[in-house]
Amino acid sequence: MADTGAHGSTASGAGAVGTSGAATGGTATAPAVLEVEGLSAAYGPVRALQDVTLRAEHGRITAVLGANGAGKTTLLRTISGLVRPTAGRVLLGGEDVTRAPVEAMVTKGMAHVPEGRGVIAELTVDENLRVGALFRGKVPSEEFDRVYSFFPRIAERRTQTAHTLSGGERQMLVIGRALLARPKVLLLDEPSLGLAPRIVAQIFAMVRHLVDTEGLSVLLVEQNARSALSVADTGVVLNLGRVVVTDDAARLAGDEDLRHAYLGF
């Protein structure tokens, strides 16, 4: 893998806070599975994203952090096509998918777990998983068993309707469902939302484990910056729709001024 010491594109430290735009090209890093170039999006006259450039690397967790309203969720929704960008490109494994229909993204290798879990509450746990594998046609049952082996808690409840699940179990279910799509990159939107700290730690540990053992690549969006940085490899700080800084996660966590200014811890 790459030298983690040298790939911070914008120098961190007090002086760099406020620097906008983060050109990531050029620096030697792990190969990118997802590249976002100059992405802008708007809700009517309100500009939600401005010239966002970032990359998610293979076999790593890239965390996008920022306060409420920084544009984190919009970023993921624009990447997966739910929101149409006003400018910029999205490359998935080198292929331009900026204008691809939402339904086609998962077949191209992008799994997006939306904010608020995205469990279909009326379906059973098992059916939720099966919906996630529908596009692949016939999927061997061993793959389902494997997902259940990662998350024994939902395995016990596979015939129950998903609305009986707790928040943590729902998060496990949607991550498991995303795994069944065998994605090149997994977009996770605020998995810690509304969960107890202990459960958050469990979920993040599981994601880290999947990245390390299964070669998963994750673009994680989080308001809970402290937890996210503890598992992420790279951090991208977003403020008012712009990238403020991109750097090694450990260095970001250690940068006190930056933490106070944008991450709230």
Next chain:
Amino acid sequence: MQQFVNLTLGGVITGAVYAAFALALVLIWRSTRIVNFAQGAMAAITTFIALSLIESGQSYWVGLVVALLAGLVIGAVVERLVIRPVEGGPELNAVIVTLGLFIAIQALISVLFGVNQRAFVAPFSTIGFRVGDNSLALSPNTLFTLGAVLLVMVGLTALFRFTRVGLAMRASAFGQEVARLLGVRVGRMLTLGWALAAVVGSLAGMLIAAEVTFVTPTYMDALIVFGFVAAVLGGLDSPVGAVVGGLLLGLLLSYVRGYVGDELVGLAALVVLVVVLLVRPGGLFSTTQTRRA
């Protein structure tokens, strides 16, 4: 006693037709959150197409198959051309559009087929079976009606429960955005849902035509009222509720007709509607209380 038995049989049979029609409404409500007020008119036009074929010498069965196919096509076309453009807008828009469609299709039937009453011959004998000296309100034709409705229910249940398309349709109905993110072609599923609903509606139209023995362009109007009450009674979200609601309403209205008076049937349906909306607005089989985001 004989009257009670016959009222019960009659109630079950009309209830089954209400159930089929309610099922069509539920199919559409579940997937698009629209009450399709044009359902009756869409069914009526397919019955008239079938009737024209039958009158020109074709068998009832040819007419039935053509009616169901016509329903399939009309349902899909209506969803694509009429409903799709107003989807995502205020809910009332779609409701007004289906009301307009109802009037337009009914007018179209009058233009194409005339406004006069036309006889509709049932495929089987409508003379009731006899037990001793008593004639039952159960005939070969009503058995066919019951059988057809039962078959549709079993078929739909199997479709939703055991097939991939059924799973994709349910996912699209309950979580449009999530389904799209999971690669389900939600647009296609909605079209399919409307097409299926229109087929079930067409079947209900053909069955009720054989029961009432004559048809006019407006002959489905009463059925859409009762079908709607049945669907609300069972819960607009629940196919099982539609069936149970249809049967309950059929029985109740049959008893009212027999023991109280024919003129109060419409009022009784209205009372059911008001009571359900007051006491349990989600319907008997509602799942909405347990729904969480």
